[in-house]
Amino acid sequence: MTLAHDWAGAVGEIWADEWQRTDRGFSAMTPYLDAAIIAAAPERGNAIDIGCGAGGTSIALAKARPGLTVTGIDLSPALVDTARSRAAGCNNLSFRVADATAATDMDGTADLLVSRHGVMFFDDPVAGMTALRRLAVPGAALVFSCFDSITLNRFAADPIAAATGREPQPATAYAPGPFGFADPDFVTATLTAAGWGELHREAVAFGYRVGAGDDPVGDAVNFFSRIGPSAPLLREASPEARPAMIARLTEVVSRHLHDGVVDFPAAVWLWSARAA
Secondary structure, X not given: OOOHHHHHOHHHHHHHHOHHHHHHHOOOOHHHHHHHHHHHOOOOEEEEEEOOOOOHHHHHHHHHOOOEEEEEEEOOHHHHHHHHHHOOOOOOEEEEEOOHHXXXXXXXXXXXXXXXXXXXXXXXXXXXXXXHHHHEEXXXXXXXXXXXXXXXXXXXXXXXXXXXXXXXXXXXXXXXXXXXXXXXXXXXXXXXXXXXXXXXXXXXXXXXXXXXXXXXXXXXXXXXXXXXXXHHHHHHOOOOOHHHHHHHHHHHHHHOEEOOEEEEEEEEEEEEEEEO
């Protein structure tokens, strides 16, 4: 499972190379998240995008609120380089390579904190969310997305099952990673303990697009070989086992091909809160 420190190395570099396909995957969900962020965003002040990745959320916010100063923070130098390139000419937006929980020079400066799937990797989630609250001015809003259960996110569950022959099961306790915040009761307790109030959550189901173009099935298989929980399983497989795993993955992908694209069922939570 991907951990926070992984993003500073090879994982971040792969996601930087694949930012167009990863943004495509979230394209049906992004309007919901962007709308929730804009609804909470002040016209002026400072906003911080936690785990900004290749910068899509930061750019959308900066363009929608030109009077707001937006800073995107990520652990990955490669992703920050990509974000900076994409945001060229957006004068109210900057990016930095940093651990947001350790960026004490930004304490008490944020009128808004946002994140697209960037807050599920804390070793200690209460400490992590407390550190984010420390960045916020009193009453500042926090808006973030996170995956619901892996059983509802077939783009992750089905490739794992194809690679291993076993259906993945939801974790019974918190573990940092993509599905660390799947349990809404756990997230509620975590945010409350960290000093966040006025909690609200919304469930959003969408199609996670993994394949398109002239060969959508091949595109999807290649994507799964690069990104997601099945990628390390395929990379680490023996030369003898890998062809059969790819064949099973191709069969699974083909079942989700409709109208020239490959979409897998996916589900997220959209959370909002206020700094107490």
